[in-house]
Amino acid sequence: MNATSLLPALYVFVLAGFVGFLVITRVPALLHTPLMSATNAISGISLVGSIVAAGSDQNQVATVLGFVAVTSATINVVGGFLITDRMLKMFRRGRPGGAAREATTTAEARAAKEPK
C-alpha cells in the first residue's frame, strides 16, 4: 500500500461502514447476541490475510505467526457460525394462543419420545 492506494481503500472503508450502520441499526434488540456472534464469525475474515502469511514462505517467523493466525481465525469462523446458527435455531415464533401451543408441543414431544 502507498499513499495513492490509500484513498480508494478509505472510500471502501467509509462506504462499508455506512452500509453496516444502516443495516445494523435495523437489527432488533432481540437478536443482539446472535448479531455479536455473527460479526465475530465474519471477523474471522482475517483468515484471508493469515493464509497468505502462512503459505508465502517468506521467512520462518511469518510462517509460524501465519499458522497461529490461521488457527485462531478458523476458530472464530467455525465456532462463530456454528454457535450463531445454534442460537438462531432457538428463536421461534409462538403459535396463536399460548396455552394451546404448549399443549400441542408437549403432546408432540411425548408422541415423538414414546413410540406406541
Next chain:
Amino acid sequence: MTRELLIQASYLASSILFILGLRGLTHPDSARRGMQLAALGMLLAVVGTLLHHSIVDYRWILGGLALGTLIGYPMGMWVPMTAMPQRIAISHMFGALAATLVGIAEYYSHANGAAVGRAQMAALGFEVLFGALTITGSVMAFLKLQELLPGAPITFRGQNVVSIALFGCGLGLLVWLVASPAQPLAFYAMIGVALLFGVSLVLPIGGADMPVVISLLNSYAGLASSATGFAIGNDVLIIAGALDGASGFILSIVMSKAMNRSFTNVLFGAFGAPPEAGVKVAEARPVKSITPEDAAIQLGYARKVIVVPGYGMAVAQAQHQIRELADLIEKNGGEVIYAIHPVAGRMPGHMNVLLAEADVPYDKLKEMEDVNPDFATADAVLVIGANDVVNPAARNDPKSPIYGMPILDADKAKSVIVMKRSMNPGFAGIENELFYQPQTSLLFGDAKQSLQKLISEVKHAG
C-alpha cells in the same frame, strides 16, 4: 490474470454475501438463512485466497485450518447458552490475535519496517494497536465473566492516569513510527503498550457494565481486521472489518444509552465503586414478604403477567422454570409477556437468548419502549433477578447514580412480586424504592427453587 480475476470475484461475492447475511439478522425469521449466506461468503473468500499466487506451501495453512476447526467445533457446538457472554468475549480475542499476528508478520517480512511505506505503516500501526488492546481486554473480560477474576471493578489510585498515559504512549509511538517506519524496537514496544492498555482498560470495569465493554471490544476487533485490509491491500477485509466495527460501535452506543452514560463514563467511571456520600444506601426498612402459596394464587388468577428477567435469572439458570410457570398461567387463561431491558444481563441480548433457549416464543419478548405502556394494565409483574433496571430512582431521584437511565415501569403495575435472594442491594449498591412500595411483595430465596415452588402451587390451585 484469470486467477487474479477469480480471486477478486470471490472477494466481491463474499462481501455482498456478508452484507446480505447481516441484513437477514434484521428479522428472526430470515436470520438463519442470512447467516448461511454469510458462511457461504466466508467459504468463497477462503477458497479464493487459496488460489493466491504467492502461496507456495499449503502445509501450514492446512494445519492451521484443521487445528482451528478442531478447537472451533466444540466451542460452537458444546458451549452452553448460559456461558455465552464469556464465549463471545474470548472469541473477540481470537479475531484480534489473528489480525495482530498478521500485522507483525507483515512488518517483520518487510525487512523489519525498512521496506514499509508510511501509509502502510499507519495501517499496520492501527492494526496491531487495536488488535493488541483487544487481545488483553477480551481476556480480562473473559476472566471476569468466567469468574476467574472478581466481577467487581478492580481499582487502584491513579488508575485513570496510568490508562491515559499508556494510551498516549501507544499513540505517540504510532506517530513516531509513521514518521520513520524502520524502528523495530518502537514497533514491538507499541504492541507491548497496547497489551498493557487492554488490561488497564477492562480491569476497573464492573460486571454490570460488561455489555458496553463487550460491544466495544467487538468494534475494536472489527477495526483491527479492517486495518489489516488497508495494510495488505485487501478490500474484503476492509469491508468485513468495517461491518464488524460498525456493529460493535452501534451496540455500544445502544448499551450506553440504556444506562444513560457516556462512553468515557463507562470506561473511566468504575461504576461499581462504593456509592458516595449523599446517595441513599440500603438500610433496614420494612418490606412485605410473600409466601410461594400466596404468590401462586396471585399469579394463577392473573389475566396479564409481565416477567422482568435480570442477570439473577442467568445466574440461577431459572429460564426453564419461568417458561414452565408461564405455560401454567397461560393454561389458566392468563397472558404472559417478558419485558427485556437492553442492558439486562452481561451482554447485549443476553436475556433473549436464554429465554429463547427455554422455548419462549420470540414474539413474547418485548423491548423496553414497546412494553412500558403495558405495565399499567398488568395484574402482576414478576421481577426475577433484576434490580437497577426497575429502580424508580432513575426517574425520581436526581441524586441517584442511575438517575436518567431509562427503566422498565414495573412500579406502575397493580402488584409486583420480586424474587430476591436477600435484601442485599443490587450490583451498584443503590437503594431500590420499588421494594418498599405498597404493591410490592418480596419472595425470598433462590430464584430457581422459588419458581419450582410456585409452579407446584399453581398446579395445585389449577
